Amino acid sequence: MLESLQQLAGGFGIATTVPNLFYCLIGAIVGTLIGVLPGIGPIAGIALLIPATFSLNPTSAIIMLAGIYYGAMYGGSTTSILLNVPGETASVITCIDGYRMAQKGRAGPALAICAIGSFIAGSIGLFGLVAFAPPLARAALAFGPAEYFSLMVFGFIVLSNVTGTSLLKSLMMALIGLIIGTIGLDPVKGDARFTFGSMSLLSGIEFVAVAIGLFGIGEVLSNVEKPAELLEGKVLVPRLRELFPSLEDLRKSIKAILRGTGIGFGVGLVPGPAPVIATYASYMIEKRISQHPEEFGQGAIEGVAGPESANNAACQAAFIPLFVLGIPFAPPTAILLGALLIHGVTPGPMMIKESPELFWGVIASMYIGNFILLLLNLPFVPLFANILRIPKRILLPLVILFCITGMYSVNNSVFDIWVMLLFGGIGFMAGKGKFEGAPLLLGLVLGPRMEVAFRQSLMISHGDFSTFADRPISLAFLLATALFLVIPIFRLGLKRLGKGGSPKGPAPIN
Amino acid sequence: MLKQLSAILIVLFLAGSMPVHAADFPTKEVQVIIPWAAGGATDLIFRALGATAGKYLNKAVVVVNRPGGGGAVGYTDGMKAKPDGYMLTAAVTPLCILPHQTATAFTYKDFEPILNVVSDPSMFLVRSDAPWKDLREFVDYAKKNPDMITVGNSGAGGGVHLVALAFENAAGIKLNHIPFSGGGPSVTALLGGHVNAVSVTPPEGVSQIKAGQLKIIALFADKRLAMFPDVPTVKEQGINFTMGMWRGLAAPKGTPQDVIQKLNESFKKAMDDPEFQARAKEMSVILSYLGPKDFGALMARDDEFFGKLIKEMKK
Numbered sequence: 001m002l003e004s005l006q007q008l009a010g011g012f013g014i015a016t017t018v019p020n021l022f023y024c025l026i027g028a029i030v031g032t033l034i035g036v037l038p039g040i041g042p043i044a045g046i047a048l049l050i051p052a053t054f055s056l057n058p059t060s061a062i063i064m065l066a067g068i069y070y071g072a073m074y075g076g077s078t079t080s081i082l083l084n085v086p087g088e089t090a091s092v093i094t095c096i097d098g099y100r101m102a103q104k105g106r107a108g109p110a111l112a113i114c115a116i117g118s119f120i121a122g123s124i125g126l127f128g129l130v131a132f133a134p135p136l137a138r139a140a141l142a143f144g145p146a147e148y149f150s151l152m153v154f155g156f157i158v159l160s161n162v163t164g165t166s167l168l169k170s171l172m173m174a175l176i177g178l179i180i181g182t183i184g185l186d187p188v189k190g191d192a193r194f195t196f197g198s199m200s201l202l203s204g205i206e207f208v209a210v211a212i213g214l215f216g217i218g219e220v221l222s223n224v225e226k227p228a229e230l231l232e233g234k235v236l237v238p239r240l241r242e243l244f245p246s247l248e249d250l251r252k253s254i255k256a257i258l259r260g261t262g263i264g265f266g267v268g269l270v271p272g273p274a275p276v277i278a279t280y281a282s283y284m285i286e287k288r289i290s291q292h293p294e295e296f297g298q299g300a301i302e303g304v305a306g307p308e309s310a311n312n313a314a315c316q317a318a319f320i321p322l323f324v325l326g327i328p329f330a331p332p333t334a335i336l337l338g339a340l341l342i343h344g345v346t347p348g349p350m351m352i353k354e355s356p357e358l359f360w361g362v363i364a365s366m367y368i369g370n371f372i373l374l375l376l377n378l379p380f381v382p383l384f385a386n387i388l389r390i391p392k393r394i395l396l397p398l399v400i401l402f403c404i405t406g407m408y409s410v411n412n413s414v415f416d417i418w419v420m421l422l423f424g425g426i427g428f429m430a431g432k433g434k435f436e437g438a439p440l441l442l443g444l445v446l447g448p449r450m451e452v453a454f455r456q457s458l459m460i461s462h463g464d465f466s467t468f469a470d471r472p473i474s475l476a477f478l479l480a481t482a483l484f485l486v487i488p489i490f491r492l493g494l495k496r497l498g499k500g501g502s503p504k505g506p507a508p509i510n
Numbered sequence: 511m512l513k514q515l516s517a518i519l520i521v522l523f524l525a526g527s528m529p530v531h532a533a534d535f536p537t538k539e540v541q542v543i544i545p546w547a548a549g550g551a552t553d554l555i556f557r558a559l560g561a562t563a564g565k566y567l568n569k570a571v572v573v574v575n576r577p578g579g580g581g582a583v584g585y586t587d588g589m590k591a592k593p594d595g596y597m598l599t600a601a602v603t604p605l606c607i608l609p610h611q612t613a614t615a616f617t618y619k620d621f622e623p624i625l626n627v628v629s630d631p632s633m634f635l636v637r638s639d640a641p642w643k644d645l646r647e648f649v650d651y652a653k654k655n656p657d658m659i660t661v662g663n664s665g666a667g668g669g670v671h672l673v674a675l676a677f678e679n680a681a682g683i684k685l686n687h688i689p690f691s692g693g694g695p696s697v698t699a700l701l702g703g704h705v706n707a708v709s710v711t712p713p714e715g716v717s718q719i720k721a722g723q724l725k726i727i728a729l730f731a732d733k734r735l736a737m738f739p740d741v742p743t744v745k746e747q748g749i750n751f752t753m754g755m756w757r758g759l760a761a762p763k764g765t766p767q768d769v770i771q772k773l774n775e776s777f778k779k780a781m782d783d784p785e786f787q788a789r790a791k792e793m794s795v796i797l798s799y800l801g802p803k804d805f806g807a808l809m810a811r812d813d814e815f816f817g818k819l820i821k822e823m824k825k
Contacts, residue, residue: 048548141703145688145699189666199579202578202582202612325718327701335548344791411575462686
């Protein structure tokens, strides 16, 4: 630990040279822009800039490329809050309360709390990275297919009712998500399922298309339905002093930020859809323990602060398996791995020993980068908040245009645009019946991974189902899931008893 | 105004339909379709090669990612592109696998080979503390315990899965194949002890081998790897089996021969350029130049090989 701190100090020496500060700044700016634009994500952004780093030394190159990755996590919530358009998986949940806040004229505090929460989470996450990386990486390896499956089941059941409205409607939407997730190539046999001979459906339904459709396009459609005078009058334009969070906001948010950081860092170590699980879990916990749960869904600042912090902490945690094991657990770290290899650095067990100046230099640059991002993002808040001053009759068509171009940039695919528009219609209709989009997206993300883990487990155990119960971590998740399902039934029973009706007799009629 | 506009359009149309001459090729940037998402091995190699090849073509080389359908979407687009040499496609082993698995619009015959760039040998890795010291012990154990050794691969029906199936046939053993979503997750599962072995191509697993966590138990290369000169090939040990993944460049069928020639020369020069050589070495990929004719022959050979293998698998 002491030795780590000494080396970290050396890292700061490397990261604070003028060229490295410059590349850190460039990475942070590009990352913020990529995060703000829906569609184009950190993966494409990093890939496009890799050739530009060929002439740099490896440390500077990775400082810049890593900056793009965590920088994108800062900007990702902007369109969620302002336009209800989630730019990537991690910012779906932010739409729920962030967009409501913006509608109430509180876009400024929402955007600012995202930047502040991201900064706190990023800084704490980095401390975790420095202090505990090797043991945490070993712990992450304990997750095999069986453990992974049980975790997914737990996440699916517990998180599907994330907004806490109607369990039945949430589970219905989550199941639809599961079904949509089966479209495409069978992940185990490689056969085409539900593709109807279409080449475009072979790779499945693109998550971002469904997310932007359900939330962004759906919201535009429901706005279009409203009478013109109501539409233009609805948005309250923020006054300058309301642009930044009040002390009351900060007081409410700080605990949510700290809890979100813890959840995000823990979940971030698990391979796969960590940002989704982390943000959903953080939102749900904030709502459950809140003194005023009725504010959630109506613009509660904790519902923005918690998930956004969770998302950033998960992003920092994702560097642990990359640096310590040399294995990327998520697509953005996979492309960073590629960039490291091109520069002749092989991440993995030997990296800290073989290239300490790179490892510690990059870690130190992340502290600096997080600070730069905070300074960079706060001044943008008034600018972005003013977007809402644009009259809706001009803003809404622009949002559609923005969604279409953003969507195309993900896979350069016109088919994805049609999928997005289709789900826009579905989102509009679902909203009328008070069905929510978030559980559907959860099902879509977890479903395919749950299926793969389930079938892998059974292939390894030759069809023996006891493999899920034999492994302690897996068993723990399954028991927790069962408890979650049983406790409400018990509570219901106790309530009935408490009301004084004898178990045998009919319940009293009020 | 309208007249002028239509005149311009006609001129543009005529210019577009004029035959291509290699003498002035290329007059604009050359695009390379990568049928996978950005950041994979193929993507990284062609981004590095493209950056260098631009010097010799005097025009930029732009990489376009068209992922989907395990590569099928990108190859369909590549096949449909205008055969003028401005839209090329990365020709990688799945080009000879996909058409046998699903009804694709393309086969390797819809492309003109330009050159092969990389040939990576396949290999099986196990943990350093695995109970098998060498290939013989591994095969003996597998013979005595059919279907018990679990072998991870990067995806069902993908290259390294098929290699593992073909090796079963060659060695006369039966393994339990577990698909993962990519080489990274399969290596993770091996490190965590959730599978017994994995089928991979470099650079997957290389850093773990160097760190002494994993070892190569079977190397399906023609000759030993420069990186690990102590690891014998399976051929040396009496099992006549070599298999690897190739990554090259192809143009749509019907591209004029002189344009193919020009592209071949420029990309060959880029391959020999010290700048690209250094990058390839750092990525631990094995450069293996083949001209249009030899590359075409290699594609034909593997297409036949995988066709047979998949037919047997589907029985």
